Amino acid sequence: MKPLEALHESLHKRVLVEMKGGRSFRGVLDAYDQHLNLVLSSAEEVVAEEVTPHSGMTLLRGDSIVYISP
Template structure:
């Protein structure tokens, strides 16, 4: 057995590819993953942040702002997903009003 710890996430396959990152506090950014470490600190290039709805801070809007090259601190990273090959689907558990 080697002394190297295996990480749960294998981010090597996402390097130089687009990823979407959700952070604690509700922030959400997309960009090209340029690097990472064992603490899940991420380096994103061409990062774009999706701005939150002022009425409901838990929802994002279509408004964005360009951030450029950023570092996401690993303790703030909640979710990392590829931007290619994912689609948003309707919530199957959402009940229509009046049901």
């Protein structure tokens, strides 16, 4: 199994995405590519314990991502 296949198993499920610089997102994983660019729906952004809901899709750039966790 390769890491991207493991990510495939999280499609359409809620994931936690930790970003560089202390920002994180929780949302449903709707799409990904080989750069780890991700699309989340129903996402919440968390910075310093402040939660901001996002409407619609949120596209996260892969090179700002530290880890992805269910």
